[in-house]
Each structure stands twice: as C-alpha cells, then as structure tokens.
Amino acid sequence: MKTRIISIVSFLNLIFFAFYLFAFTAKKDETVINYNDKVLKVRGIVIVDSLGIERAILGAHIPEPNFANGHRIAARGKGGSISGLMLYDHEGQERGGYVTDDGFGNVFLTLDSKTNQQVLLIAEPQGGAAFKMWDRGDNSIHLNVTKEASNLEIIEKGKLIQIKSDEK
Amino acid sequence: MKNNSICHNLFLFFLLIFINVNAQDNDGLYLSKMTGINSVSYTDVYYTGSKDTVLVSKYDGTIEQIVKGSPKSKKVAKINDEIYAITYNFKRKHIAASTLENGIVIINKQNGKVIKKLSLIQTWALRIDYSNDSKFLFANDQRGNRFIWDVDDNYNPIKLPEVMPKGSIYSIKNNVITLITSKKIILWNFLKRELIKEINISASRIADVDLFNNYLNLNFNSCDFFDVAKGKSLFSLQHPSWIRPVESIGGEDAARTSGFLVKNGFFEDTHYQMALTSAKFAKNRIYTASIDKSIRVWDKETGTLIDNLIGHKGTVNKIKVNATENQLVSIDLLGGIKFWNLLD
Numbered sequence: 001m002k003t004r005i006i007s008i009v010s011f012l013n014l015i016f017f018a019f020y021l022f023a024f025t026a027k028k029d030e031t032v033i034n035y036n037d038k039v040l041k042v043r044g045i046v047i048v049d050s051l052g053i054e055r056a057i058l059g060a061h062i063p064e065p066n067f068a069n070g071h072r073i074a075a076r077g078k079g080g081s082i083s084g085l086m087l088y089d090h091e092g093q094e095r096g097g098y099v100t101d102d103g104f105g106n107v108f109l110t111l112d113s114k115t116n117q118q119v120l121l122i123a124e125p126q127g128g129a130a131f132k133m134w135d136r137g138d139n140s141i142h143l144n145v146t147k148e149a150s151n152l153e154i155i156e157k158g159k160l161i162q163i164k165s166d167e168k
Numbered sequence: 169m170k171n172n173s174i175c176h177n178l179f180l181f182f183l184l185i186f187i188n189v190n191a192q193d194n195d196g197l198y199l200s201k202m203t204g205i206n207s208v209s210y211t212d213v214y215y216t217g218s219k220d221t222v223l224v225s226k227y228d229g230t231i232e233q234i235v236k237g238s239p240k241s242k243k244v245a246k247i248n249d250e251i252y253a254i255t256y257n258f259k260r261k262h263i264a265a266s267t268l269e270n271g272i273v274i275i276n277k278q279n280g281k282v283i284k285k286l287s288l289i290q291t292w293a294l295r296i297d298y299s300n301d302s303k304f305l306f307a308n309d310q311r312g313n314r315f316i317w318d319v320d321d322n323y324n325p326i327k328l329p330e331v332m333p334k335g336s337i338y339s340i341k342n343n344v345i346t347l348i349t350s351k352k353i354i355l356w357n358f359l360k361r362e363l364i365k366e367i368n369i370s371a372s373r374i375a376d377v378d379l380f381n382n383y384l385n386l387n388f389n390s391c392d393f394f395d396v397a398k399g400k401s402l403f404s405l406q407h408p409s410w411i412r413p414v415e416s417i418g419g420e421d422a423a424r425t426s427g428f429l430v431k432n433g434f435f436e437d438t439h440y441q442m443a444l445t446s447a448k449f450a451k452n453r454i455y456t457a458s459i460d461k462s463i464r465v466w467d468k469e470t471g472t473l474i475d476n477l478i479g480h481k482g483t484v485n486k487i488k489v490n491a492t493e494n495q496l497v498s499i500d501l502l503g504g505i506k507f508w509n510l511l512d
Contacts, residue, residue, distance in 0.1 A: 043202075044199075044202045046199065046202060051207075051208050051502075052207045052208065053206045053207065053208060054203070054204050054205060054206070054207075057202055057204055059202045062202070062204070063201075063202050063203055063204040064204075065204070066204065066205060066206065066227075068443065068445050068459050068483050068485060068501070069445050069446070069485050069486070070209060070210065070211040070212065070252070070485040070486060070499075070501065071211060071252035071253070071294050072250065072252065072268060072292070073310070074291040074292070074310045074311075086204065088204060088206075090502075091206060091209065091482050091483055091501040091502060092204070092205060092206025092209060092227075092501065093206075093501075094204065114443065114459050114483070115388065115443045115459075136388060
C-alpha cells in the first residue's frame, strides 16, 4: 500500500514538474523551414501593416468594403460574391482589386479613389471586354468590344465627343 | 515492481516534456474569417457627459470611454462583432451598438455585459439613436427597413403602422418622429399617428438638421446649407484646400519652392477640394469634416470660412457636438480623437 502511495505521489510530482519546466520553454524556432515542395491550400491570406491594418486580401470571398465614414457598406451582398486580390489603403479603405464575380462570371480589375470607382477593366464570360475610366460623372472614356461592334466613347463635361470613324 | 513503476513514471515524464516542447503554437496565425478591417480606426463617438467624456467604438467590437486630457481610455465592453454606430441611454445607462452580424446589441455600461440583441431584417444599421426621453430606440438598415423598440418594455419591437410616412427615421423627440427622404422632411406624431408638417427638400445625404429644420446636405466635396424658411439653399461649402504638414513635401523650403503658402508647419494646397464625411450645426457656426484630415469652421449666416481645425493624422470620419454646443469631438480612421472647445 505504501509503495502504491509513493508511486502515485511521485507520478503526480513528475506531472507538476513537467508543467513547471514547460513554463520555461520559450519556443524560439530560428530554423528556416523549406516549403519549396509544398502547396499551400487556404481560403484566404491577409496582409497587415505595422499598425495591424489589413492592406491586401487574397481570398474567396472578399469581404464587403469599408468607407471613409467608418462603416461597412452592403455593396456586394452580405456574403460577398467576388474572389481574388483586393488592395486597401493605409486607412483600411478598399482601393481596388483583381477579382472574379460569382454572379455574372466576369473577371475584372478595378482602381478606386477614396470615394468612387475610377477605373474598370473587365472581360465578360461570353467573350466581350470593356475598359472604362471616369471622374465623378462629367468626364469619362469608355472602350469596349463585343461580337457586334467595337466602340470608343469619350465624354467631356457631360458631352459626347465625336470620334472620326474609318480614319485612313 | 518498484523498478517498473519508476520506469513507467520516467517514461511519462519524458513523454510530457516531448509533447510540450514540440507543441505547435498557432495562436493568432489563423483567422476565423476575412474581414478587411482597419483595427485602429474609431467607427463612432457619442457624448456621455455634458462635455469632455465620450464613448467610442471600433471595428473590432471594442467600446471605450475617453475623457479629455486623460492619457488612457477605459475599456467599457468588447463584443465579438464589428460596431459601426453607438448611442447611449442616459436614464438606463445602456449602450446600443449597431453591429454587422448581431443587429443592435444592448450593453450595460456599468459592467459591459450584453443585455439583449435586437435583430434586423436585412443588412445592418448605420443610424441608430434613442428618443430624447430615452423611451424608444430606433434604427434604419441599409435596405430602407425601419425599427422602433420600446425600451421600457424590455426592448420589444413596436409594429410600425402602415400610415406612417416613408423615409428614414432621423430622430424621435417628444413623440414626434422626424422622417427624411430625398424630397421631404416629415414631422409625424407617433402617438396620435398624424402628420404635423411636410417640408419639401432636395437632398442626397443629410448630415444635420437644426431646431428650425434647416439642414446640411453632403454631396461629395460640397455641403449645402438649406434654409427652410427661405425655401432655398443659401450657400454651398467646400474645403478650399488640402492643408498638409510641410514634412509631407520635404520641408518648409520645398513647400515654398513649390509655390505654397507655409504657416505653422503646414502648407495649403489649393488644387484639392477633398470629399466631406460629416457636417454639424453648433450655435451660429457650421463645422465640416473631410478626408483631407481637417475640420473647417463656417459662419452660419454668411457661409464665410472662419477657422481651420487641423491636427488629425487620418480621415476625420465623424464629428459630434455636445448638448450645450460648446464642444465638438472628432475621430479619425487612424485612431485619433480630438476635443475642440467652441467659441461663440
């Protein structure tokens, strides 16, 4: 009986001692692990700056954008419907991305100011493509190609500028 | 037998050491979801005292109390959700927080515990507030749904009558609801269910309404002051410049060489009139905040620029004026907060 008690006490002692030792185990792993032959399979990667502000997200799906007033806007549907790479400025505002959308099947590149989208380059699933850049409404350039036609539209101060066609 | 026991214990001992040393610490490496948030930014601010004391909220679900002049903030509550707007019930000492996933969360300010969660139909609310008698809480979500809860009846939702006019709820004062659409300001008696007044307007985003229902309308980088009695917009305000520290251009000499006027370590770049984020009335002044990191002070009668309030390092996203209109608090997207004493 005495041996059994000593055995139990020594066993418990070893457990407590192990935990005591664990308190000193600083996990400084300074070895460089080589992942050259590994494939990373994840839902998303988030890049943060020194303040912890998220500056780039590579993921599916991308979250809804935050705006200058300090709130998130329901711009893409609550679940989010676009995937790809999204860039954020030093204040966390969405400023552009290179993404695909689930709804139409478009792939597009966007560049945004702090208040609006300013540049859009898009390829549609059926074969068309468009490039559009604009200020806040009065000036824009729109270039698009479809199966039916190719178009260049320049609007300056709200007025369509005529482009000479069939120029030799 | 004894040797067996010792061997057994030694084996367990080394096994524990092995497990402990090789345990992988992945804390903080994996996220439960992608958020795309700025974790340092304040999202809203609300006065809880007559002046100098406010509550602030953050995207990470933190609510803090900040006192002017105090170097440290006091954490009041932390919820596991993003917070976009907060308001405070002075009688019950309840904080209402508008969140991404949990609707409106009611928090006891005394102990930071969640009392109740009020669900919304769709999306989330960007404007919430209590009525001036603290009896009702209202919210508007982004799809145009409107909600009023009875605070005294354990926040039970009040079914809004069909005769209630359309529009976002702006305020509830003495049982009169102020509703706003892009074309009208409507005053509607909530208890009697009758229309008091309709004012025709033309607005895109109303930032503030004064006692006489004059309002400030924000349209990108301009703020229009609409005088209801005169039935027209009196003037439109634009920040005339982007005021930046001289370090951002390489010092005072570089700023002067580029043709800029230098004053107190800042230079004014008049090529930029940046977007406005917030505007407020206070006594005989109008205050406008912008992504240009400044607040401008304007004369309410003439629209003349009186002063520039500078010092924020990020976009000034919200400004609030205290009840006695002698102090303004401003927050920014880089976690800055400033109290400004207002002069008549």
